[in-house]
Amino acid sequence: MKVAVIGTGYVGLVSGACLAEIGHDVTCVDVDPAKIERLLRGEMPIHEPGLAEVVSKNVQAGRLRFTTSYAEAIPGAQVISIGVGTPSAADGSADLQYVFAAAEEIAKYLSTYAVIVDKSTVPVGTSEQVAERIRTIFEGEFDVVSNPETLREGKAVSDFLKPDRIIIGATNEQAANVMRELYAPIPCPKLVMSPRSAELAKYAANAFLATKISFINEIAHLAEDLGADVHEVAEAIGADARIGPHFLRAGLGWGGSCFPKDVKAIRHVGHGAGHEMPVISAAMSMNERARSRPVERLDEALNGLSGKRIGLLGLAFKNDTDDTRDSAAIDLAKRFLAAGAQVFAYDPVAVILDLELLNTISRVSSIDEAISEADAIVIATEWDEFRALDIEKTKKLMQGNVIFDGRNLLDPKAVRAAGFTYLSVGRP
Ligand code: NAD
Ligand code: UGA
Numbered sequence: 001m002k003v004a005v006i007g008t009g010y011v012g013l014v015s016g017a018c019l020a021e022i023g024h025d026v027t028c029v030d031v032d033p034a035k036i037e038r039l040l041r042g043e044m045p046i047h048e049p050g051l052a053e054v055v056s057k058n059v060q061a062g063r064l065r066f067t068t069s070y071a072e073a074i075p076g077a078q079v080i081s082i083g084v085g086t087p088s089a090a091d092g093s094a095d096l097q098y099v100f101a102a103a104e105e106i107a108k109y110l111s112t113y114a115v116i117v118d119k120s121t122v123p124v125g126t127s128e129q130v131a132e133r134i135r136t137i138f139e140g141e142f143d144v145v146s147n148p149e150t151l152r153e154g155k156a157v158s159d160f161l162k163p164d165r166i167i168i169g170a171t172n173e174q175a176a177n178v179m180r181e182l183y184a185p186i187p188c189p190k191l192v193m194s195p196r197s198a199e200l201a202k203y204a205a206n207a208f209l210a211t212k213i214s215f216i217n218e219i220a221h222l223a224e225d226l227g228a229d230v231h232e233v234a235e236a237i238g239a240d241a242r243i244g245p246h247f248l249r250a251g252l253g254w255g256g257s258c259f260p261k262d263v264k265a266i267r268h269v270g271h272g273a274g275h276e277m278p279v280i281s282a283a284m285s286m287n288e289r290a291r292s293r294p295v296e297r298l299d300e301a302l303n304g305l306s307g308k309r310i311g312l313l314g315l316a317f318k319n320d321t322d323d324t325r326d327s328a329a330i331d332l333a334k335r336f337l338a339a340g341a342q343v344f345a346y347d348p349v350a351v352i353l354d355l356e357l358l359n360t361i362s363r364v365s366s367i368d369e370a371i372s373e374a375d376a377i378v379i380a381t382e383w384d385e386f387r388a389l390d391i392e393k394t395k396k397l398m399q400g401n402v403i404f405d406g407r408n409l410l411d412p413k414a415v416r417a418a419g420f421t422y423l424s425v426g427r428p
Contacts, residue, residue, distance in 0.1 A: 001024050001025070001078045001079060001181065001182060002024070002025050002076055002077050002078050002079075003016075003019050003024045003025065003026045003027070003077060003078070003079045003080070003081065003182070004026075004027050004028075004029060004073040004074055004077040004079070004080045004081070004106075005019070005026060005027070005028045005029070005080075005081045005083060006028075006029050006030075006070075006073075006080065006081065006082045006083060006084060006102045006105075006106065007029075007030060007082065007083040007084035007085070007098075007102070007120075008028045008029075008030040008032075008035055008036070008039060008045070008066065009046070009083065009084070009085065010046060010048065010151075010153055010156060010257070010323070011083040011119060011120070011149050011151065012028060012030070012081075012083035012084070012119075013028065013039075013045070013046065013048075013051065013055070014048065014051060014151060014156040014157060014160055015081060015083055015119060015149065015160060016028040016064065016081075017051060017054045017055045017058060017064060017157075018054065018157060018160040018161055019081075019182070020054075020058035020061075020063040020064035021054050021057070021058055021161065022161070022183075022185040022186060023063070023185060024063065024182070025063055026058075026063060026064050026065075027065050027066075027067060027072065027073040027077070028064070028065070028066050028067070028073075029066075029067055029068065029069070029070055029072075029073045030066070030068060031068065032068075033068050036066050036067065036068050039055070039066040040066055042055075042056060042059075046321075046322060046323075047320075047321060047322035047349045048153065048154070048156050048157065048320075048321070049154065049155075049157070049320055050157040050158070051156065051157055054157055070105045070106065070108065070109050071109055073109075074106055074109035074110060074114075075109055075110075075111055076111075076112070077114055078113075078114060078115065078178065079114065079115050079117060079178060079179075079182055080106055080114055080115070080116050080117065081117040081119045081147070082099055082102045082103065082106075082116065082117065082118055082119055082120055082130075083119040083120055083149070084098035084099055084101075084102050084120055085098050085120070086098070086099060086120045086121055086122055086261075086265075087261060088260075088261040088264050088265065091268060092264035092265065092267065092268040093123070093265060093268045093269075094121070094122060094123050094261070094265040096122060096123075096126060096129075098120075099118070099120055099122060099126065099130065100129070100130070100133055103116065103130045103133045103134055104133055104134075104137060106134065107133070107134040107136075107137035107138040108137060108138075110134070110138045110140060110142060111140070112140065113140065113141045113142060114142050115142070115143050115144075115145055115175050115178045115179065116130065116131075116134065116142060116143070116144045116145070117144075117145050117146075117147045117179070118130060118144065118145070118146045118147065118148075118195075118199075119147055119148065119149050120149075121148060121149075121202050121203070121206075121258065121262055121265075122146075122199060123199065123203075123265060123269050124196050124199045124200050124269065125196065125199070126146075126199060127144045127145070127146045127169065127195040127199065128144075128195070130144050131143075131144040143170065143171065143172065143174065143175035143178075144171075144195070145168060145169060145170045145175050145176075145178075145179055145195065146167075146168075146169030146170075146195040146198035146199050147166070147167065147168055147169070147179060147198070148167055148169075148198060148199065148201065148202030150163060150164075150165075150167070150202075150205065151163070153256065153257075153318070153320070153321040153323055154318060154319060154320030154321045155320070161186060162186075162188070163186070163188050164188060164189075165188055165189045165190070165191050166179075166183050166186065166188060166189070166190050166191065167191050167193070167198045167201055167202070168180075168190055168191065168192045168193070168198065169192075169193055169194055169195035169196070169197060169198025169199060170192060170194075170195065171194070171195060176192045179192075180192075202262075203262055203265065203266040203269075204266070206258060206259055206262040206263065206266075207262065207263050207266050207280055207283070209247050209254075209259070210254045210259045210262075210263050210283050210287070211279060211280065211282075211283040212247045212248065213247055213248075213249075213251075213253070213254045213287075214253070214254070214282070214283040214284075214286035214287055214290070215283075215286075216230065216234060216247075216248045216249070216250050216426075217250050217251070217253060217286055217287075217289070217290045217425070217426075218286050218289075219233055219250070219426070220250035220425050220426025221289070221293060221425075221426065223426045223427070223428070224425075224426055224427070224428070227428045228428065229426070229427050229428060230250045230425070230426025230427060231408065231426075231427065233426075234248035234249070234250070249407075249408070250408065250425045250426040251290070251328070251382075251406055251407050251408065251425055252290055252291060252294065252328035252329075252332065252380060252406045252407070252425070253286075253287040253288075253289075253290030253291050253328055254287055254328075255317040255318075255325075255326045255327045255328045255331070256317040256318065256323065256325060256326055256327070257317075257323055257325035257326065259326075260287075260326040261326070263280060263283065263284060264284075266280060267280050267281065267284070290328075291328060291331050291332065291335070292335075294332060294378070294404055294406055294423075294425075295332065295335045295336065295339065297404065297423055298310075298336075298376060298378065298402070298404050298423070299339065301376065301402045301404075301421055301423060302375055302376055302400070302402060305336060305339035305340060305341040306339060306340030306341065307340060307341070307342075308340075308341045308342070308375040308376065308400075309341070309342045309344065309373055309374050309375050309399070310336050310341050310342065310343050310344070310374060310375065310376050310377070310378055311344050311345075311346075311370040311371040311372075311374035311376070311377040311378070311398070312329065312332070312333055312336075312343050312344065312345040312346070312361075312370065312377075312378050312380055313345075313346055313347075313367060313370060313371075313377060313378065313379045313380060313381070313383075313386045313389075314329045314345075314346075314347050314350075314379060314380040314381025314382075314383060314386065314407075315327060315329045315330060315333070315345055315347035315350035315352065315363075315380070315381065316329065316347055316349065316350040316381050316383075317329070317330075317381070318381060318382065319381055319382045319383045319384070321349075322349040322350050322351045323350075323351075324350050324351060324352055324353060324354075325353075327350075327380075327381075328380060328406070329345075329347075329350075329380030329381050330352070330354065330357065332378065332380055332406070333345060333357065333361055333380075334357060336378075337357075337360050337361065342362065343360075343361050343362065344362045344364050344369065344370045344371075344372075344374065345361055345362065345363055345364065345370060346363075346364050346365065346366060346367055346369065346370035347381060347383070348383060348385070350381075367385065367386070367389070368393075368397060371394055371397050371398055372397045372398070373397075373398070373399045374397075374398045374399065374400060375398075375399060375400035375402065376400055376402035376403065376404060377394070377398065377402075377403050377404070378403075378404045378406060379403070379404070379405045379406055379407050379409055379410070380406050380407070381407065382407040382409060386407075386409055387409045387410070389409075389410060391410075391414060391415060391418045391420075392418065395418055395419065395420070401419060401420050401421055402420070402421045402423070403415060403420050403421070403422050403423070404423045404424075405422065405423065405424040405425075406424075406425060407425075408424045408425055408426070408427060410422070410424070412424060412427055
């Protein structure tokens with residue numbers, strides 16, 4: 001099939017490359033000329049394991065191309081997938097300006113029947129609004145389908161090619177069949193439903209996963225005071241098939257470009273519809289606690305943070321990504337700096353977008369530089385290289401002896417045996 005993908009971010013680029021991988025003829029469009037130039041040079045604009053290989057293979061096979069021009073991509077495309085950003089507006093709602101701008105630009109170049117796909121995460125009713133905007137410009141036949149994306153950063157390529165399910169929100173069989181054909185090579189259940197259900201399902205999935213993490217963090221904080229180990233508790237409850245073992249890792253709370261904005265957005269929609277949304281509000285307040293508690297515990301362990309040197313290991317919101325949007329590590333860095341500490345941070349690939357933070361944090365290029373002379377080190381992202389931290393060397397390089405392991409990567413017994421004051425999340 002001839003496919004156009006609008007937006008070449010984490011979702012657009014991965015979905016464009018993977019749709020080419022399963023045999024489609026794909027043109028990716030982005031309004032950012034610098035991004036497109038990099039892609040045309042064969043460079044990846046994001047860090048995503050396995051993506052460069054899929055892109056390069058499909059570009060060489062002639063199935064994948066990049067452009068800033070809608071005029072090149074839209075005419076003749078049977079499927080046009082919108083994967084642009086939907087960031088939080090000041091009131092917590094999803095800002096849809098990029099989605100609507102893309103829809104209007106698409107409409108200018110439509111000539112024959114096409115299915116326009118909302119892949120971005122958007123509030124219930126958006127596919128109807130997208131259709132209305134297109135209809136004011138294009139008088140021909142088209143359908144808008146909601147097809148929310150469920151990939152995770154760091155595992156995006158395999159999540160896209162081997163998902164648990166594909167959600168298709170379509171108003172008629174013709175559009176649903178186009179989507180079934182699009183995804184035919186991907187073996188998983190295709191759940192066809194109304195666009196409104198599909199849109200709500202995406203927010204419900206992210207809010208549920210965020211709530212699950214908040215729940216285990218609440219249990220973790222309790223475990224610390226009761227002498228239990230949250231890993232053992234998670235193993236025990238996760239073995240119950242009704243609960244499941246995934247997303248029960250206690251830590252610094254959920255961050256990233258999606259959970260925080262999507263949880264705010266569904267709450268905003270709920271409030272607008274007259275619902276209190278108490279479960280989601282509780283998940284959010286627990287997430288704030290998961291961020292503030294480490295600062296309090298480190299403050300206590302160091303007898304105050306002012307003037308202390310902290311070696312921060314990790315800046316990305318999780319491992320295997322360069323994304324720092326709403327990262328717990330960045331949030332902690334800001335809190336330490338606000339308390340008067342100096343922060344020496346190392347992350348192998350993270351991209352810091354916050355200019356104020358760039359001016360106040362000391363970004364270094366190795367673990368050794370981050371921990372040298374440190375009063376305390378804080379592990380904030382679960383990169384494999386932090387799991388393999390050389391404890392004896394760390395002892396020699398640091399000036400203090402406090403380790404706060406916000407991701408529970410190290411072995412408490414071994415670290416304590418080496419003479420450290422070791423703090424982690426939910427372990428005695
Ligand atoms: P992103 O910020 O990485 O990328 C968005 C891209 O869209 C940018 O390259 C931007 O230049 C481009 N763009 C903006 N307006 C455009 C326009 N009018 N025409 C063409 N290109 C335009 O965003 P992302 O992380 O890929 O997220 C995109 C959407 O997918 C969001 O709604 C997000 O919630 C959802 N989502 C993201 C993930 C994820 O892991 N990042 C997973 C599932 C769903
Ligand atoms: C998440 C969802 O997992 C995807 O299904 C969804 O498509 C995506 O959001 C989205 O809508 O954008 P992602 O944000 O890439 O994917 O990362 P996750 O692996 O879900 O992690 C999110 C946050 O939760 C991270 O801060 C992570 O450290 C934290 N987390 C995750 C935990 O603290 N504990 C866990 O057990 C799992």
